[in-house]
Amino acid sequence: MAQILVHIHSGPEAPNKATLGCIVALTAAKGGHDVTVFFAADGVHLLSADHTASVVGQGTGALADHIPALKEAGATFKVSGMSAKARGYDESLLAGHPAEFAMPDTLIALSLAADSVLCY
Numbered sequence: 001m002a003q004i005l006v007h008i009h010s011g012p013e014a015p016n017k018a019t020l021g022c023i024v025a026l027t028a029a030k031g032g033h034d035v036t037v038f039f040a041a042d043g044v045h046l047l048s049a050d051h052t053a054s055v056v057g058q059g060t061g062a063l064a065d066h067i068p069a070l071k072e073a074g075a076t077f078k079v080s081g082m083s084a085k086a087r088g089y090d091e092s093l094l095a096g097h098p099a100e101f102a103m104p105d106t107l108i109a110l111s112l113a114a115d116s117v118l119c120y
Contacts, residue, residue, distance in 0.1 A: 005116070079102065
């Protein structure tokens with residue numbers, strides 16, 4: 001199967017884009033593809049419990065459903081450490097997620113290794 005990178009840089013202020021990115025990643029993971037979701041910029045807010053519980057897209061579902069489903073489907077998460085720090089998050093943001101902080105060089109490496117890169 002293919003390696004799919006979904007780069008989500010939209011946050012709670014763009015619930016349709018944020019949830020669309022998650023549902024596309026979930027569809028790929030359920031299809032047996034190797035999926036990595038890279039959360040950057042305002043997208044790091046999506047892993048915060050407050051935002052996960054409140055973000056719902058029009059026709060794209062609830063983030064509270066997508067994040068656990070992505071974990072269950074075997075997707076891995078990379079979170080921009082610089083974006084998280086700039087928005088006041090620490091290691092606790094990663095708790096309960098198949099996630100680790102990553103730097104821009106990781107995003108580049110993942111992009112080059114992926115068969116497909118999708119950005120939201």
